[in-house]
Amino acid sequence: MLYCVQMDITVPHDFPADRFAALKAAEKETSQALQRAGKWPHIWRVAGRYANISIFDVADHDELHAILAALPLFPFMAISVTPLARHPSAIG
Amino acid sequence: MLYCVQMDITVPHDFPADRFAALKAAEKETSQALQRAGKWPHIWRVAGRYANISIFDVADHDELHAILAALPLFPFMAISVTPLARHPSAIG
Amino acid sequence: MLYCVQMDITVPHDFPADRFAALKAAEKETSQALQRAGKWPHIWRVAGRYANISIFDVADHDELHAILAALPLFPFMAISVTPLARHPSAIG
Amino acid sequence: MLYCVQMDITVPHDFPADRFAALKAAEKETSQALQRAGKWPHIWRVAGRYANISIFDVADHDELHAILAALPLFPFMAISVTPLARHPSAIG
Amino acid sequence: MLYCVQMDITVPHDFPADRFAALKAAEKETSQALQRAGKWPHIWRVAGRYANISIFDVADHDELHAILAALPLFPFMAISVTPLARHPSAIG
Amino acid sequence: MLYCVQMDITVPHDFPADRFAALKAAEKETSQALQRAGKWPHIWRVAGRYANISIFDVADHDELHAILAALPLFPFMAISVTPLARHPSAIG
Amino acid sequence: MLYCVQMDITVPHDFPADRFAALKAAEKETSQALQRAGKWPHIWRVAGRYANISIFDVADHDELHAILAALPLFPFMAISVTPLARHPSAIG
Amino acid sequence: MLYCVQMDITVPHDFPADRFAALKAAEKETSQALQRAGKWPHIWRVAGRYANISIFDVADHDELHAILAALPLFPFMAISVTPLARHPSAIG
Amino acid sequence: MLYCVQMDITVPHDFPADRFAALKAAEKETSQALQRAGKWPHIWRVAGRYANISIFDVADHDELHAILAALPLFPFMAISVTPLARHPSAIG
Amino acid sequence: MLYCVQMDITVPHDFPADRFAALKAAEKETSQALQRAGKWPHIWRVAGRYANISIFDVADHDELHAILAALPLFPFMAISVTPLARHPSAIG
16 A cells, blocks of 8 residues: 655754764664665655655555654654555556 | 656536546546656555646656646646655665 | 545535435435445534544555545545554553 | 544653653553543544544533543643534434 | 634625525524524624624534524535633633 | 634743743633623633633723733733624624 | 724626726725725735735724625625734834 | 746636637737836746746836736736845845 | 835743843834834734734835844744735825 | 745744854855856845745756755755746746
8 A cells, every 4th residue: 555655854953963863874774674675665855855755555554654653753753644546547 | 857746636516527528538648648658657546535646757847847737637737846856865 | 444534515506406415315325335334434524514524444545535536425525534543542 | 422633742852751751651541541431432543643533422522621631641732623413424 | 512603604706696685684583593592692793704703502513513504604604613611710 | 892812822841830830820810800800701711722712892902902911821822813893693 | 993904805707897897996985985084094005916905993893894894895805804902112 | 126926827717718818818928028128037937837936126016016917817816926135145 | 115014923931031121122212213214104013912013114125124134023023024005096 | 947945044042143153154155156156046035034035047856955955054944945947928
């Protein structure tokens, strides 16, 4: 099942820079593991903003939530989730 | 260059049904030709709404606009466009 | 899989009353068939508005979309869909 | 009387983690007691967000407010309340 | 039980003036009957707009919805409903 | 002259609890004095939120502002003011 | 008593042009009579839009509403009203 | 004096196509005359929408309003105006 | 040239009270000097909120920006600016 | 390729003034270097606000993002990006 997920990240100015850098590194590692596992087939940067638009391919809502809530940067994210169905004009 | 495009379609209740059906058929044909040409690599239905989320892969803003403005259902669409850059965590 | 769906209905004042009554009757029939089939376990009226909040229990996004898009009053509805996961505090 | 209540939780990044964990544990206990008492018949997680959609079944507005305002996480919640009436198409 | 209800009325310019006048007269009669019955204790005009802010005092959500949905001008109204609880600072 | 005033209160999590308790007690005292004086004829709790909907009956805009700006919790409030005129359907 | 009033005018494209011209002429006459009477001390055009920002000086909310609701273009206006109090920094 | 102006155009589906084509041709002519006169130094298409972002260079608010209100497509436009000052980092 | 400017002021609860008092006194002095100079012909309090609606009469956008950005409370303000043109119905 | 970019800057009141001054000086230097390189052909101040509207002329979305994300004040900015296509009425 596919979901379009947009994540907007806000870093409080008084959050320690080194702790954030560590979270960011962990986030990258988690994201790439999920990409390699086929759970997170697309991730794009929203040009000009600290945000991404992603496609997730998971078994169900519970798996989606478990993945997103476990992201190291989850506490700094505003997230919107859009469930995607097959489009009747899609080919292939 | 990639763009995320969301199209929300509204059909006025007093628009002739047969004319709309013709436009819809033309829309499907246009969309599939663009998909086959690699310009419109993804199109998903937003579950529960007469709307889609699509990814376009075109040369530049002018080509994107030319494609969207020529869609048969363009006059019935509310469109939002998000330019997508490469994400530093993306693999492959 | 569960979804919370809110449907807000707007009837254009110049839509023929008898045609709308027929659509409304068909809507009720469809809704009750889906309730009996266990696909639409809850439907509540939003007090004071021509709108409902519903819970759907379906196999996936495609089935949800197929059901909603086939509702007789779908062309008159503004719909929002929220995918629901299991809550860690839920009992039973 | 039924109410649909959505609660969105925001945790300030500088709030002590152990105090929040204690509040969260208390919240779970309170929620489950209310569920067992039949006051809070449904609680679902909004997939991808620190939020829930719940149904409350209480005597009146005063009881609803008393319950919500006493939740341990109430100070961290943005809450919206929708009163639910019986839907004419509901079966059973 | 008390509810604060705001009703904003929009009249389509092509709706027949005499039919609207008849609905408006019926609305006034209905409103005054409900006021006399103690169901609609307050109705105020929002200064400068075709809108009112009202307080309803009814048994439950179902009665509120039945009353509002039966108003002659209901099809022309955008309605928002706020359930009101007793305030701890209220006297008398 | 009547005004409908909605006050939404937000307490910063790092504001000293005892100072807030003192302000809250002072707020209650001020509110009840104004109620007894007939300036603040109605105050209701918005069910489920730290907010109230109130009716003020004062001489003019200046008196309204003087009263609201002097409330002990004013610095924590988001306030909206709606001037109320007599409704042509109001009885009594 | 002073009020800041913003009026945004929308003309339906299928409204007869001559009838609108007549309403517009009547509106101008009404506005100028009220200006001369000192009730409408300021009216400015919002640059680039069919809208105005005005200051009204009237006895109370009822008089404001009576004036606005009687404007010939009232049915085409979206109106927002802001009650203005004396500012402590104002001179003269 | 510079202004950033965004114009979003909506064409009602039941507006005669030939009349709109005539207005559009007139709009183009007007726009190009203003561009040649140096009043409208920039006009860009918002990619994917029937909208433009423009820069106007005129004497004052009155001239801006006169120009915009006289555009053949003005009745179909939603317009937002942003006054632009010199930026302290601008070179040249 | 006239501008309608709305300023909404937010004071962070942890900003030192004496420093804010000093800024406020400086703001009043600046405002009154500009009023006496004819640059700031009107300033009104938005009843019930820490906000004002003002009219500025300055040479151009640059002067407006210079004035507003130099206000002692500018860092605490959310500001909206509306350029005002002469209204065709204005008398005198 | 052209982009219209609006940047709104918010400075937290408890951010050290000298550090912000340093970032601001660096921002100016960066901006002017990009202007001289032809990447940032226009930058205007939004009159009355700590914000700018800019035009960028870069190779693609990736270059735009790289430039914006590297701005010294980027962490304090809310940014919106609008891709600009050639307008059919543009001359020259």
